Amino acid sequence: MIKKVKVEDLKIGVFVHDFNCDWNGGILYIEQNLIKSKNIIDILKSWRIKEVYIDTERGLDIEGSKTPRKARSKLAGIGQTRNVARPKVSLAGELPVARTITQDAIKIMQQANQQAMEGKLSDAGPIYDLADRMKVSINRNRDALLLLTRMRKKDEYTLYHSISVSSLVLNMCFYCQVSDHQALDLAVGALFHDIGKTIVPQDILNKPRKLTEEEYREIQRHAEHSVDLLSKVKGLPLECYDIALHHHEKYDGTGYPDGLKNGQISYGAQLTCICDVFDAITSERCYKPGMETVMGLRKIYEGGETFFNKELTHDFIRCVGVYPVGTSVVLADGRKGVVVDSTEDMMRPIVKILYDGNNKEPIIPFKIDLSKTDDVIATYGDPKIIGITSRKMLKKSLFTLSKRGHTKEL
Ligand SMILES: [Fe+2]
Numbered sequence: 001m002i003k004k005v006k007v008e009d010l011k012i013g014v015f016v017h018d019f020n021c022d023w024n025g026g027i028l029y030i031e032q033n034l035i036k037s038k039n040i041i042d043i044l045k046s047w048r049i050k051e052v053y054i055d056t057e058r059g060l061d062i063e064g065s066k067t068p069r070k071a072r073s074k075l076a077g078i079g080q081t082r083n084v085a086r087p088k089v090s091l092a093g094e095l096p097v098a099r100t101i102t103q104d105a106i107k108i109m110q111q112a113n114q115q116a117m118e119g120k121l122s123d124a125g126p127i128y129d130l131a132d133r134m135k136v137s138i139n140r141n142r143d144a145l146l147l148l149t150r151m152r153k154k155d156e157y158t159l160y161h162s163i164s165v166s167s168l169v170l171n172m173c174f175y176c177q178v179s180d181h182q183a184l185d186l187a188v189g190a191l192f193h194d195i196g197k198t199i200v201p202q203d204i205l206n207k208p209r210k211l212t213e214e215e216y217r218e219i220q221r222h223a224e225h226s227v228d229l230l231s232k233v234k235g236l237p238l239e240c241y242d243i244a245l246h247h248h249e250k251y252d253g254t255g256y257p258d259g260l261k262n263g264q265i266s267y268g269a270q271l272t273c274i275c276d277v278f279d280a281i282t283s284e285r286c287y288k289p290g291m292e293t294v295m296g297l298r299k300i301y302e303g304g305e306t307f308f309n310k311e312l313t314h315d316f317i318r319c320v321g322v323y324p325v326g327t328s329v330v331l332a333d334g335r336k337g338v339v340v341d342s343t344e345d346m347m348r349p350i351v352k353i354l355y356d357g358n359n360k361e362p363i364i365p366f367k368i369d370l371s372k373t374d375d376v377i378a379t380y381g382d383p384k385i386i387g388i389t390s391r392k393m394l395k396k397s398l399f400t401l402s403k404r405g406h407t408k409e410l
């Protein structure tokens with residue numbers, strides 16, 4: 001059984017399922033492990049981690065610790081007040097446009113990173129143009145860009161991360177009705193938020209083992225490096241520098257570089273921080289698996305008690321939805337499928353059914369709007385639960401392509 005326990009209650013012989021130390025954009029990853037010495041407990045305390053998740057079937061139990069409520073039941077209450085606008089364009093209609101934007105975005109950001117490294121980054125014009133195209137796409141259909149940025153391979157994290165964080169920021173701006181002008185500034189800030197990492201050695205950034213104190217400090221310096229690099233860019237608004245410098249500040253003052261608290265942290269930095277952590281913990285990396293979306297949302301929810309602005313975390317959960325497009329699900333009657341659209345009820349999306357519950361063979365796919373039926377989702381998450389074992393199969397299950405390469409059916 002997975003249980004949440006206080007770090008101060010940990011003891012030798014306990015198996016830690018989740019060290020709960022991914023709040024800094026995924027740069028403090030430790031593999032699940034059996035505690036064999038007090039050393040690891042002292043390290044967790046020095047990192048100010050207060051709680052971890054243990055697996056009582058793989059190690060000792062700790063009396064009196066709580067079994068966390070199921071992730072979905074925690075999130076369901078928040079979703080009751082969700083208000084999502086219907087998309088202006090279908091997912092199938094927007095995907096080809098979003099695909100072109102994503103491909104262009106990768107080239108534009110690679111070029112910007114290269115220019116930054118050479119000290120030649122002086123024009124933010126192409127980044128503003130890119131942010132504007134992303135904003136227009138998200139206003140037409142909020143799922144298309146997010147879906148494509150999530151379908152990356154594990155070695156593509158660095159390329160996609162800033163584009164994915166910026167897409168999440170724009171989604172939140174759209175959901176929270178932030179003005180177009182401010183949304184663009186925040187999106188550009190998010191695209192540039194980690195540009196200082198171009199100065200940090202790659203072997204430290206991608207180190208598969210625990211970082212030394214000095215290596216950790218080196219990574220933390222990327223926030224200041226970002227501001228130095230951006231200072232050469234003409235005409236950037238203050239929001240962009242602020243996001244670059246403060247996207248690792250935490251609501252309780254435990255972040256860096258300035259240890260800002262609560263209202264001292266700007267809206268843009270708070271928003272980018274949540275989107276940054278969510279993208280990092282749900283992404284597969286060369287040294288760690290990606291967390292399921294629902295688990296990632298639960299982490300964000302729990303962070304609302306300490307690290308993040310609580311109201312903003314609730315808006316984020318409503319905005320992303322418990323079952324984003326592309327989530328594999330099994331219904332209570334055994335039928336299996338993939339979420340292809342959201343509804344106003346966060347727990348009841350539209351599902352494309354691919355397999356009958358009684359028969360393991362695929363059937364002719366059809367869609368069910370769960371908000372209009374009594375069917376409920378029983379299991380979710382790993383695509384393997386419905387027999388999808390590769391990204392290619394997931395793409396194929398979501399849409400089919402015509403001979404000309406246009407998406408024709410969902
Ligand atoms: Fe960062």
Ligand SMILES: [Fe+2]
Pocket residue numbers: 025161165193194276
């Ligand atoms: Fe980041």
